[in-house]
Amino acid sequence: MHEASIAQGIIDMVRQHTRGCETRAIRSVRASVGECSGVLADSLRFCFEAMTAETDLAHVRLDIEDVPFIINCNDCGETAHNPNGFMVCPRCGATDTVVLSGNELHVTEIELAEEAAV
Amino acid sequence: MNVITVERKILEKNDEVARQNRERFAGEGTYVVNMVSSPGSGKTSIIERTLQYLKGRRRVAVIEGDVQTDLDAQRVARYDVPVVQIVTHGACHLEAPLVRDALERLDTNGIELLIIENVGNLVCPASYDLGEDVRVAILSTTEGDDKPLKYPKMFQTSSVLIINKVDLIPHVACSLELLRTNALRINPDLRIFELSCTTGAGVADWCAWIEQSLQTRR
Secondary structure (H helix, E strand, C coil): CCHHHHHHHHHHHHHHHCCCCCHHHEEEEEEEEECCCCCCHHHHHHHHHHHHCCCCCCCCEEEEEEECCEEEECCCCCEEECCCCCCCCCCCCCCCEEEEECCCEEEEEEEECCCCCC | CEEEEEEEECCHHHHHHHHHHHHHHHHHCCEEEEEEECCCCCHHHHHHHHHHHHCCCCCEEEEEEECCCCHHHHHHHCCCCCEEEEECCCCCCCCHHHHHHHHCCCCCCCCCEEEEECCCCCCHHHHCCCCCCEEEEEEEHHHCCCHHHHCHHHHHCCCEEEEECHHHHHHCCCCHHHHHHHHHHHCCCCEEEECCCCCCCCHHHHHHHHHHHHHCCC
């Protein structure tokens, strides 16, 4: 249950990137959460809401983009979605694979009201 | 729509302190091991066995991480090595700043090997770089051979797997073969050791590997 510290990281990043603009102008923050990032989107959302409640960020929505765990096989060239985090190519069984996505834990953007100046 | 593009890692603060820790360790010539596993898999026992084996040969220090109590630090202190306990008061993992702060209470001067025992948890510690050189996951046979599949991130982010309590294999429903296969499906590059803290089997192999790794630091 480390989603609370992840949520705090998001909140810190929102504050840092919106200095000089009124917090009520912040509409939402967008995060990408990889399928194998070890973070549960629902739990993260819950923590974010709990930690912003009754603060000046209470109105800010957290949009989470779920990123699938995709590997690419260096042997047969297959690109595959392995929801279980396997590094084995489902087509040829090779283990010489690279992760293309699914481990990320990023804040990608912050959306402001039209009239807000930053 | 008015959008600020951020594109930054949420854990960047932790990663930055981890980088500073790593730089400090490299500067001091200390090789750092981060031990991760579920509670009760034998992290502390493996550390005790390791300290026993390396006694008089290598200068070792230990950082213990637990949710509550300093019981583990007391166990480790019997081996006459510098040890400091981090009590997280509920937090389920260690973070890089906690390690940095613990270093203020630990004399690492001349220390060749620093072992950090993370909080027992097979999920959260996987996300936090502490500045270690190597992450070692421990899985005991009593936990079952399916755990790498159920907790992939921990095995994906570790370079070494110690299978502990192999002396119990005749008594538990755990296949070493299947455990290995499952772990390698998650991380084909895992280096695997089989060990028993009760009989001492495999301790020498593990410690020989550690000593070899220390050479990379000198």
